[in-house]
Amino acid sequence: MKTIRETNGRLRYLPIGYKLMLSYLIFIIILVSVNGYVSHSMYDASMRKQTRGNLQGTLLQIRDNVAYKTDDMVRISSTLYDESTFVRSLKAEVFGKENNTRMEQVILPKLESATKSIGINLRLSIYTRNETINERYYTYKNNNDYSGGQTYNIYHLSRIENKGWYKRLPKEEYGITMVWKQVEEDNGSGRISMIRRIVDLSDPVDVQEMGLMRFSVPLRELFDSVDYRKLGEGAMLLVRDQSGQLIFSSGELPVFGGIPDRSPSKYADMERKDFEQSYLKIEERMIQQNWTITAYVPLTIIKQEAEKVRAFIIGVCVVCFILFSFAGVFISRYFSKRITKFVSVLNAFREGDLHKRMTYRGRDEFSQIATALNGMGEDIEALIHKVYLTQLQKKEAELEMLQTQINPHFLYNTLSSINRLAKFGENAKLQEMVVNLGKFYRLTLNSGKTLIPIHSEIEQSNAYLDIQKVKYGHRLEVTYDIDPEIWKYETMKLILQPFIENALKHAWSGDRIHIRIVARREGDVIRYRIIDDGMGMRQERLNEIMVDADESETGYGIRNIHQRIRLQYGDQYGVSLYSRLGIGTSVTICIPARKRKLFL
Incomplete structure (x- = not known):
């Protein structure tokens, strides 16, 4: 297999494996050079660990003494609380x-x-x-x-x-x-x-x-127990709150820069690296008060013993730093320029811009990746376009099919009622029913739009109920509970009337029925409720209605609306039923609260 040279003898390219090997060798040299520094660090860490073990118990006792007094105050406050x-x-x-x-x-x-x-x-x-x-x-x-x-x-x-x-x-x-x-x-x-x-x-x-x-x-x-002398001369104890604000201190800080500073800002010196190398830091938390007790103990003896080793390590680190800097800059620039191109193209793909392409000169692995990446972008763009059109057409076809499946028996029943009114010469009721029927279908058709203002959906339902009031008279009582705030939102059309019609068909218990129509906005959701005081249903009947259409023909209209809502808005929306036998039924319709466009 040809990896370094082509047939004509010219240098082809240096494979990425060799590049990584060179990088690895550089790191090996660095690791050997800093081995002494690691050894020194381990020695320093072991000394700190030994010292910490001796002092941790003392600090824990100090913390417990403070906690005892604060707990006493909490206990006293609880007697009043x-x-x-x-x-x-x-x-x-x-x-x-x-x-x-x-x-x-x-x-x-x-x-x-x-x-x-x-x-x-x-x-x-x-x-x-x-x-x-x-x-x-x-x-x-x-x-x-x-x-x-x-x-x-x-x-x-x-x-x-x-x-x-x-x-x-x-x-x-x-x-x-x-x-x-x-x-x-x-x-x-x-x-x-x-x-x-x-x-x-x-x-x-x-x-x-x-x-x-x-x-x-x-x-x-x-804080009388917070005494630096318990930890030794030169130590310091600080009590801070959760924001780092100093509450109490014991002991004096050494002078930095030759000028003593007694203001609260002097504690900023504790964050300096030279301070951390001179003092051992131990902390204990007081959970209930959210305080931190911090002890700073001087490590003078350890520092004296480690000075010679530290001087040697500093020299080694300086040399290694210079070598590593030159090598790191070279390697970083070599790879970063190439990788950045791939990252920019991939980020563009992720953000939906599949038109972006990259050009790469060379004959190594990067050029092969660039060619494959460009081809992948073209293929994905073509596939997404094809799938998008297919899904869009499918969704439109399903919506249109479900819309046309709304129960047509309403028109037949209304025409029968009109015929009966004409036969008995009740011209006033006949005229009222015809006007309401025309209003109902004018609102239903709505120029073929699927999404309409909520007030149009309520008005359409009201037109349907006006037709039924002509038929049932005083036996039908309707109450509206509509929040005016929802008028500015839109809804799918014909999602209330089928449930009202269903109640008038199946919910009668005696010679009268009361239907309550509620519409509210709850957060980001619009909820409709159609509540009747009819005969209600058993749980078995509810389960039968909400099963898949392939398994049961019962409740076809309810599932039709449920499917239309989920197809339009998503699976988290739809229809739910609650019923008690002899009490009535409540239908809840859930859609997202979306403000209607001006042209609606």
């Missing part, structure tokens, strides 16, 4: 003596008990929507005034309703929603608050917000 007597007291609007009794016997004792249930300086603030409850609060001399130990305050919710932190509270989930955040005076006083709503669950359908609980504690007391 789940206390129905307390919630009812906040909800009740009473005045005078009753209000004083409520405050002294229910609300204040509950708040007093909650504030003294934890051994830290706790400020409990209750914001109530009920303004019949008197406000009661402490006035602190300064932000750090903790006199009085645990305190509680009562405010009206109107004080904070327009504040950003209140508006940004997440949607309430029973027993779950709570937020840890620094709000109000917290930033200035070195505190943090646990915020939780008070809700009224007396009506499960309409859960109402009665107010807000805010438990404010000093950061120093909450």
